[in-house]
Amino acid sequence: MRLLPYALNHAQAVDDVMRFIVICSLILFTIVIAAMVFFVFKYNHKRNPRATSIPGNVPLEIFWTVIPTVLVLAMFYAGWEAYLQIRTVPKNAMPVKVFARQWSFSFEYMNGKRCDTLYVPKGRPIDCLIKSLDVIHSFYLPAFREKQDALPDRVRHMVVYPEHLGVFDVVCTQYCGLDHALMKTKMIVLPDTTFDRWINSSSTAEPKVALGDSTTYF
Ligand SMILES: [Cu+2]
Known part of the structure; x- marks a missing residue:
C-alpha cells in the first residue's frame, strides 16, 4: 500500500518506517485500552469496596521498562x-x-x-545545497519523501536519487509569509543525454522536455 505516489526506493524506506511506527502504536493503543477497560470492570467499587495496597512488583517493573525501550530503539533505528x-x-x-x-x-x-x-539527469545522485536568501523556508519533494529547511545563515545538504523520468512537485513547507502557499516549482528528471546537452549548452533556454508516455507526474 502506498501512502502517496513515490518516486524512488528511498520513499519506500520512509513509508516502511511510517507503517512500522503506526502498527506498533496501534498494538500498544489496543493493549492499553483493553487493560484499562479490564481494570474498570474487575476492580470497580461494587466488587472491591476496599482497595488493596500493592507496594511494588519488580518483575512487572522490569517488563514494562524493557519492552517500551526495545520498541522505541527499534523505531529509532529504522x-x-x-x-x-x-x-x-x-x-x-x-x-x-x-x-x-x-x-x-x-x-x-x-x-x-x-x-x-530543477532539471536533473536520471540515475545520478543530486547533492542539493540548500540555502535561504531571507527567512526560513523548507524545500520539500513529496514524491521523494524528502524535506529540508532552508536557513538564511547556513547551507544544508539533501541527497536526491532521481530513478524515474518525470515531473515532480517542489513546495515550500515552512510558513514564510503572505505568498507561502504559492511558493512551488517542479523538478524534472530528464534522460542524462538530454540533461548533459542542456547543461553544457550556452543557451539560456530551458530544455525541451519530451519524456515519453511512461512519464510519471506528481
Ligand atoms: Cu517559503
Whole structure:
C-alpha cells in the first residue's frame, strides 16, 4: 500500500518506517485500552469496596521498562537508517545550489547556469545545497519523501536519487509569509543525454522536455 505516489526506493524506506511506527502504536493503543477497560470492570467499587495496597512488583517493573525501550530503539533505528540515505552525500553526486526566497525557488548548477525549475539527469545522485536568501523556508519533494529547511545563515545538504523520468512537485513547507502557499516549482528528471546537452549548452533556454508516455507526474 502506498501512502502517496513515490518516486524512488528511498520513499519506500520512509513509508516502511511510517507503517512500522503506526502498527506498533496501534498494538500498544489496543493493549492499553483493553487493560484499562479490564481494570474498570474487575476492580470497580461494587466488587472491591476496599482497595488493596500493592507496594511494588519488580518483575512487572522490569517488563514494562524493557519492552517500551526495545520498541522505541527499534523505531529509532529504522528511522535513522532511512534518514542516513538522504544525508550521506555519495562521491559521484552532482551538486546543485538550491536558493529559497520569498516566494520562489531557484537553482544554480556548478557551471553557473541558473533556472527556476530543477532539471536533473536520471540515475545520478543530486547533492542539493540548500540555502535561504531571507527567512526560513523548507524545500520539500513529496514524491521523494524528502524535506529540508532552508536557513538564511547556513547551507544544508539533501541527497536526491532521481530513478524515474518525470515531473515532480517542489513546495515550500515552512510558513514564510503572505505568498507561502504559492511558493512551488517542479523538478524534472530528464534522460542524462538530454540533461548533459542542456547543461553544457550556452543557451539560456530551458530544455525541451519530451519524456515519453511512461512519464510519471506528481
Ligand atoms: Cu517559503
